[in-house]
Amino acid sequence: MSESRVLIVFFSRTGTTHMLASTLASMLSADVEEICDYTERRGASGYLRCVMDSWRKRPAEIVPAGLDPSQYDLVVVGTPIWAGAVSSPVRAYLLQNRTKFRHIGFFCSLGGLGAEAAFDEMRALAGKAPVAQCKVRAAQVQGVAAASLERLLEPFVGELKRHLAHYQTLEWSC
Numbered sequence: 001m002s003e004s005r006v007l008i009v010f011f012s013r014t015g016t017t018h019m020l021a022s023t024l025a026s027m028l029s030a031d032v033e034e035i036c037d038y039t040e041r042r043g044a045s046g047y048l049r050c051v052m053d054s055w056r057k058r059p060a061e062i063v064p065a066g067l068d069p070s071q072y073d074l075v076v077v078g079t080p081i082w083a084g085a086v087s088s089p090v091r092a093y094l095l096q097n098r099t100k101f102r103h104i105g106f107f108c109s110l111g112g113l114g115a116e117a118a119f120d121e122m123r124a125l126a127g128k129a130p131v132a133q134c135k136v137r138a139a140q141v142q143g144v145a146a147a148s149l150e151r152l153l154e155p156f157v158g159e160l161k162r163h164l165a166h167y168q169t170l171e172w173s174c
């Protein structure tokens, strides 16, 4: 486990959220867990399955997580937006681990609409308010240099780091 005690957890169907997760992990020196599910989500029928899962608020069947979120001070969870909602694999992860989060943050990638409703859902699923949240449009990620992506994420990372520093101060004073 990294010394910073931050875990980035994400699901990504087409790589956009993955790119955000990797950039965040490098900026925060965090460990990374990719959520994988057993459902075929490629192509037109896969797309439809994603929409149906979101409409029905159905958690996906996911591969058991390799890393224990209770071992981290901060878990930052990322999702693509599907039909104005959180993706079903992330829905499943949050439900399965809701008792294990000490502190949580959220990020999402999207075409343009639905982030606020998805963040509200994520908060309810996790049973915890996030210390910070960040939405990024796919167009701001795709084909963009790593340095530009870091600049884009800097305010979010700054907020997360301020919270981390606060947790360390609390630990030292105990």
Ligand SMILES: Cc1cc2nc3c(=O)[nH]c(=O)nc-3n(C[C@H](O)[C@H](O)[C@H](O)COP(=O)(O)O)c2cc1C
Pocket (backbone or CB within 6 Å): 011, 012, 013, 014, 015, 016, 017, 018, 047, 048, 050, 051, 079, 080, 081, 082, 083, 084, 085, 109, 110, 111, 112, 113, 114, 137, 138
């Ligand atoms: C099934 C499906 C539904 C989507 N619904 C929305 C939506 O409601 N609002 C939105 O802004 N983008 C929507 N998108 C676009 C994705 O959120 C966006 O492309 C995202 O960056 C994909 O992330 P990924 O590459 O990590 O899978 C949808 C994409 C899919 C596949």
